[in-house]
Amino acid sequence: xxxxxxxxxxxxxxxxxxxxxxxxxxxxxxxxxxxxxxxxxxxxxxxxxxxxxxxxxxxxxxxxxxxxxxxxxxxxxxxxxxxxxxxxxxxxxxxxxxxxxxxxxxxxxxxxxxxxxxxxxxxxxxxxxxxxxxxxxxxxxxxxxxxxxxxxxxxxxxxxxxxxxxxxxxxxxxxxxxxxxxxxxxxxxxxxxxxxxxxxxxxxxxxxxxxxxxxxxxxxxxxxxxxxxxxxxxxxxxxxxxxxxxxxxxxx
Amino acid sequence: xxxxxxxxxxxxxxxxxxxxxxxxxxxxxxxxxxxxxxxxxxxxxxxxxxxxxxxxxxxxxxxxxxxxxxxxxxxxxxxxxxxxxxxxxxxxxxxxxxxxxxxxxxxxxxxxxxxxxxxxxxxxxxxxxxxxxxxxxxxxxxxxxxxxxxxxxxxxxxxxxxxxxxxxxxxxxxxxxxxxxxxxxxxxxxxxxxxxxxxxxxxxxxxxxxxxxxxxxxxxxxxxxxxxxxxxxxxxxxxxxxxxxxxxxxxxxxxxxxxxxxxxxxxxxxxxxxxxxxxxxxxxxxxxxxxxxxxxxxxxxxxxxxxxxxxxxxxxxxxxxxxxxxxxxxxxxxxxxxxxxxxxxxxxxxxxxxxxxxxxxxxxxxxxxxxxxxxxxxxxxxxxxxxxxxxxxxxxxxxxxxxxxxxxxxxxxxxxxxxxxxxxxxxxxxxxxxxxxxxxxxxxxxxxxxxxxxxxxxxxxxxxxxxxxxxxxxxxxxxxxxxxxxxxxxxxxxxx
Numbered sequence: 001x002x003x004x005x006x007x008x009x010x011x012x013x014x015x016x017x018x019x020x021x022x023x024x025x026x027x028x029x030x031x032x033x034x035x036x037x038x039x040x041x042x043x044x045x046x047x048x049x050x051x052x053x054x055x056x057x058x059x060x061x062x063x064x065x066x067x068x069x070x071x072x073x074x075x076x077x078x079x080x081x082x083x084x085x086x087x088x089x090x091x092x093x094x095x096x097x098x099x100x101x102x103x104x105x106x107x108x109x110x111x112x113x114x115x116x117x118x119x120x121x122x123x124x125x126x127x128x129x130x131x132x133x134x135x136x137x138x139x140x141x142x143x144x145x146x147x148x149x150x151x152x153x154x155x156x157x158x159x160x161x162x163x164x165x166x167x168x169x170x171x172x173x174x175x176x177x178x179x180x181x182x183x184x185x186x187x188x189x190x191x192x193x194x195x196x197x198x199x200x201x202x203x204x205x206x207x208x209x210x211x212x213x214x215x216x217x218x219x220x221x222x223x224x225x226x227x228x229x230x231x232x233x234x235x236x237x238x239x240x241x242x243x244x245x246x247x248x249x250x251x252x
Numbered sequence: 253x254x255x256x257x258x259x260x261x262x263x264x265x266x267x268x269x270x271x272x273x274x275x276x277x278x279x280x281x282x283x284x285x286x287x288x289x290x291x292x293x294x295x296x297x298x299x300x301x302x303x304x305x306x307x308x309x310x311x312x313x314x315x316x317x318x319x320x321x322x323x324x325x326x327x328x329x330x331x332x333x334x335x336x337x338x339x340x341x342x343x344x345x346x347x348x349x350x351x352x353x354x355x356x357x358x359x360x361x362x363x364x365x366x367x368x369x370x371x372x373x374x375x376x377x378x379x380x381x382x383x384x385x386x387x388x389x390x391x392x393x394x395x396x397x398x399x400x401x402x403x404x405x406x407x408x409x410x411x412x413x414x415x416x417x418x419x420x421x422x423x424x425x426x427x428x429x430x431x432x433x434x435x436x437x438x439x440x441x442x443x444x445x446x447x448x449x450x451x452x453x454x455x456x457x458x459x460x461x462x463x464x465x466x467x468x469x470x471x472x473x474x475x476x477x478x479x480x481x482x483x484x485x486x487x488x489x490x491x492x493x494x495x496x497x498x499x500x501x502x503x504x505x506x507x508x509x510x511x512x513x514x515x516x517x518x519x520x521x522x523x524x525x526x527x528x529x530x531x532x533x534x535x536x537x538x539x540x541x542x543x544x545x546x547x548x549x550x551x552x553x554x555x556x557x558x559x560x561x562x563x564x565x566x567x568x569x570x571x572x573x574x575x576x577x578x579x580x581x582x583x584x585x586x587x588x589x590x591x592x593x594x595x596x597x598x599x600x601x602x603x604x605x606x607x608x609x610x611x612x613x614x615x616x617x618x619x620x621x622x623x624x625x626x627x628x629x630x631x632x633x634x635x636x637x638x639x640x641x642x643x644x645x646x647x648x649x650x651x652x653x654x655x656x657x658x659x660x661x662x663x664x665x666x667x668x669x670x671x672x673x674x675x676x677x678x679x680x681x682x683x684x685x686x687x688x689x690x691x692x693x694x695x696x697x698x699x700x701x702x703x704x705x706x707x708x709x710x711x712x713x714x715x716x717x718x719x720x721x722x723x724x725x726x727x728x729x730x731x732x733x734x735x736x737x738x739x740x741x742x743x744x745x746x747x748x
Contacts, residue, residue, distance in 0.1 A: 003576070004510055007569040014517050026524075028531035028546065052442035070446050073537045073545055130403045134430050136744045137405050138453025138534055144403045148516040162401035179368055179427045180406055182376040183398050209446040215369060215431035232446075232536065233453065 015152045018240060019250065025088045025237070030071040032089035037062040037104050039081040050078035053202070053211060066092060066100040066109060067205035070232040093229045093242025100205070100228055111227065113248030118194060122168050123247050125157045128198070129167035131187050134216065135174030135208075139201035139233040143171065146236050158243060164188075169196030169226070172219060173233075175203040175210045181217040188223060198227040198243075200234055208232060257282065257311075259318040263620035265469035265681035268299060268697055271323040273306050276332045279324025286311045286320055287339045292599050292612075294319065295682060295695045296345035297708050298326060298353050307332065307355070310682055310695060314617040319682055326355065334360040341599030344714050352433075367426035367747040377408065377426050386412035386419050394729060398427045405743035413729055421724040421732075423717050428747035436463075436696075436707040441541075448694075449536050452711055452745035454494055457486045458687025459709070459745075460539035462694035465620060467541040469681035470698055471673045475621075477664035479543030484622035485660065486526060486535050486544075488652040491688035493522035495603075495645040495652075496567060498740050502642050503574050505734045506583040514570035518563060525559060528552050543669035553660050564653050571646050584639035588735035590723040591636055600719040602690015602712045603648065604739055606632045607640035614686035628655055636723075641738040677702045687712060689742065711745025 016024070025031065045058045055068035056075055062083060064075075075084045094100045094109035102108070114122060132140050143160070146153040153159065161167050164187045176184055188197070199219060202208035205228055210216050219225070229242045244250035256272035274282065287293065295310035305326040310319050326332065334357035335342040346357040347366040357363065368377050377398070385393065391414050398406035406427035412420045435447045448463035449456050461483050468475055500515025523533040530538035530546045538544050574580055590600065595608040605612055613630045615623045631647035633640040675698050682695040690712030699705035720739045724732060 004573055007514070007573055008510060010569060011514050011517075011566060026528040026531070028529070029527060030531045030537070050442060052440075052446040070536075071532070072442075072446055073531070074442050077545070131399060132403070132405045134406075134428050136450040136453035137742065138450070138456070138536075140403050140405065141454055142533065145520060148520060149513045150517055150520050160403055174428070175430055177427060177430050178371045178373060178375075179377050179429060180398065182374075183406065183427070187399055203450075209443060209450050210430045210432070210435065213431035213435060215371075215429050217373065232450075233534070235533070 014149045016150055023088050029088045030086045032087050034085040034087055035062045036083045039083040046078040047075040047084055050074040061104055063103045066230040070202050090235050090237040091241045092238050111245035127159050127161045127167045128169050128171050129164045130160055130171045131184050133174040133180040133184050134177030135203045139173035142233045142236050151236055164190035167191050171198045171200055172204045173201050175207045175216045176219050177215055178217045196226045199225055200229040202232045257320040257322045259320050262618040262684040263465040265679045268678045268680050271321045273323035273325050276324045283309045283322050284338050293341050294693045299697050299706055317618050331356040331358050333358055336360050340597045367429035383410045384422050407743045411729055416728045418724045418727055418729050421721045423721050425746050428744045432748040433707050437704050452742040455687045457490045457535040458685045458692040462683040462685045462692050464539050464541045465683035466681045466694045466696050470675040470679050473542055473670055473672050475543050476667045478666050479668045480621040481663045482544045486538055488655050489526050492652045493519050494688040495649045501737050505737050506580055508580050511570045511574040525556055542672045547668045557660055587638045587731050588723040589636045590719050594722050598718050599715045601715050603644045604716050607644045608636035609634035614684045614691050618684045638738040675702045709748055713741040713746040716741050
């Protein structure tokens with residue numbers, strides 16, 4: 001017991017302030033890409049050709065779909081002019097799918113906070129059921145991290161629960177394989193209304209690197225989505241930022 | 253000569269035309285003979301040969317550090333006598349051959365789907381398959397999954413129980429099958445790489461290193477020494493992070509919260525070191541064919557060297573508490589025993605094998621890349637229980653820390669990436685990498701135009717899931733979460 005207490009003291013207090021006072025991510029972290037279409041030479045499509053998922057297009061000016069983006073280094077590496085500038089900004093979530101498409105005028109995604117009854121119900125206590133539907137488990141790993149002492153999701157009144165019956169919504173990861181389509185539907189239906197649907201990670205948003213695979217069914221079109229969280233996988237700070245903005249607990 | 257074979261080494265290629273092709277009967281006998289002599293099956297897939305379809309068997313010869321390549325002339329009937337009855341470790345490979353390639357291993361003792369490719373829309377697993385059922389007084393069945401109580405990947409577990417005692421556990425996976433091998437065969441270069449990164453999200457470095465080694469072998473590229481060293485550094489960081497996470501999760505599963513929260517936090521600190529190197533906590537973006545995309549600057553190396561002693565001290569504290577607690581040891585010892593004979597029969601790999609007294613570690617037996625020059629001592633126990641699987645991880649954590657301390661100050665100098673040429677036609681290559689979970693195998697062959705004609709991935713989980721099922725027999729169903737965590741297998745890696 002005495003050893004336990006001594007160790008506990010030595011390990012110290014480890015919960016990080018959120019939002020952090022300054023961006024804690026390292027220089028090489030790949031967060032929000034900033035587009036500089038003015039730097040594009042005429043007819044150049046080096047970034048689009050390098051992109052593994054077709055997230056970048058140059059046909060109607062430089063456009064980047066964060067829902068397809070894997071945040072890999074390929075586009076920035078391919079562009080000799082620095083037209084795609086990778087920044088460390090981790091706030092990437094959007095309340096709409098179109099909001100994830102960056103172009104000349106639209107530079108960063110936005111989350112509109114829940115309003116009225118939804119805000120009253122979920123704003124201070126949100127229970128989520130996670131459904132892992134065919135990804136690689138990277139998204140799951142960084143969702144689990146939110147439960148560790150470093151992020152301590154519970155302090156925000158948000159918790160992942162075991163049963164959809166206890167949940168206010170679902171968080172879907174993975175491209176939704178054919179084999180998981182039925183289970184995802186059952187889980188969604190088992191959550192009492194009103195409910196939230198959150199998609200986390202490039203696979204859930206667009207199929208990611210598995211786009212077009214015959215084994216993948218995708219998120220069904222008739223399921224309304226409240227929050228899209230890009231990333232491969234999304235950094236825990238990205239998820240937390242998105243969730244708190246949806247609940248109207250984080251502004252600016 | 254009948255049953256002849258050619259050999260290659262991990263991370264090197266060979267000409268497909270040089271693989272001797274025998275009639276199927278002789279092929280089977282030769283492969284089984286190699287297995288009886290201590291060989292382990294690491295690949296079984298068909299390629300197009302000059303005279304028709306050829307079944308290739310890749311058998312690792314650990315003592316020699318080589319991989320034997322056997323070819324069998326399949327013929328038009330696409331069937332052959334199954335190897336599994338004589339050599340149980342072939343079971344998953346033959347099921348894959350059956351469902352992915354339409355080749356029937358006749359007489360397979362339990363020919364059932366591995367991951368249900370081609371599941372019709374609207375249908376769910378098990379899609380008509382009837383689970384094994386026990387019958388008798390007070391025998392009952394417990395079905396769990398595919399959606400589990402936690403942030404966990406999907407899979408289905410069917411327990412046949414008598415009271416608390418598990419008579420048999422059938423594990424049915426396939427819910428994560430997303431057709432990765434097809435993309436690895438057909439897609440362009442950039443997407444092949446991101447798909448290799450997404451086979452098992454906690455083993456990115458192991459899978460991308462194996463992927464890159466296969467591509468490099470097929471293209472005949474020479475990778476700079478510094479790139480090999482940085483891949484090894486990232487691989488050991490991956491091992492450290494996952495082993496620390498597993499020790500924490502094991503503590504959590506027996507309700508010992510101090511070590512659970514300490515290790516949980518420490519895992520994050522290690523992932524952040526990887527993030528400092530390549531911008532991603534899981535090592536995405538680092539390894540690419542030809543080398544690595546990010547060099548380690550002096551600031552990162554110094555910062556990491558400064559962080560290691562603190563990590564070591566904090567992990568020692570957390571481990572001392574865990575292994576020094578009688579109530580923890582009471583749950584760990586004797587739980588979920590995987591006997592050595594069973595582990596050998598099933599071809600179990602990685603820490604799970606070493607905890608059962610099987611001497612195997614790719615870094616020693618089939619060293620490639622930096623491990624040709626740097627040794628990591630093999631850690632082994634013999635009791636095969638949850639305790640042994642936890643302790644092997646803790647011993648390996650200490651070895652990985654030592655490895656980083658030793659090699660980070662003296663990494664080879666020079667460039668970190670070489671130009672990749674185009675792939676040569678008619679070649680075959682295989683790479684084995686000791687990921688934190690165990691032996692990770694990628695194998696590919698090229699067609700006459702230098703295109704990838706076949707691409708196969710064997711995650712360590714492909715072997716080890718059956719090991720978990722066997723470790724549960726005779727145990728209590730309430731010990732399943734603990735046993736499951738002690739193996740911590742990948743659903744995604746198995747299903748691909």
